[in-house]
Amino acid sequence: MTAVLPSVSFDRLPHAAAVLPGLQPGPEPLTVTAQPVPPGTVVLAVRGEVDLCTSPLLQDALLTHLRHASAPLVIDLTDVGFFAAAGLTVLVTARQAAVTAGVRLCVVANSRPVLLPLTITGMDRVLDIHPDLAHARLCRSG
Template sequence: MTTALLHVSSDHLPLTATVPPRPRPATQPLTVTSHPAPPAATVLTVRGEVDMLTSTQLQDHLLPLVRDTVPHVIVDLTGVSFFGAAGLTVLVNACAVATAAGVTLRLVASTRPVLLPLTITGMDGVFDVSHDLVHALMRAGCGPDG
């Protein structure tokens, strides 16, 4: 039995297809603002993408609010275009802090990028989720009669 060796000339290197990497769209900046909703709530409005790079910004704004500042903290996520696992982690941690402080954490979510992760993980059953800010404010006693 003889073994055949293949000789490859360096003059004829095999062609390889190269595909340039697809540039990833820049992350939409995250903006987080808060304002009081008398008599008993603070609304935290979140806009942009909540991912592992921006979730600390959300955490830095949210955690001080849920430490016994007002009876209700409402996080308005209707302007969020992406909501990843890091964002869910921030909400779960904030919920634990809020519960310990006697503060109710409510979410406003009406878009697929936010509702889908909440639903898949079962967190929609843990959080008080409203589809609009007016409904969340009314549930917090900040509506026209409260």
């Protein structure tokens, strides 16, 4: 017996994938801002969504700072509303670069969208995670 598969046309996008007329793209989904914090710590404040499309921006910012850093680097993820597997990959890459450079790396995270993937994957036991910037000041020591 031979199975007959229905014919599929790729001339049109499926209805669900159609773009609604008049729909404008929103603001930049991810921003990364460097803030030097005395004495000598750099805080990279991340705002938006970290996913497959935006993670290269985050990775570039982190690796740029780690290449030229001698002071601790704090990654502030408190304003991140979505954190996908690509974000975990970026944090693993940043951690490896920080270890190689001899730079202390800390992460500030306090929301479910960020903490859940970190916990499920066990990254919460690998990274130095703090609930806020005040606690991340401990990043300078040790």
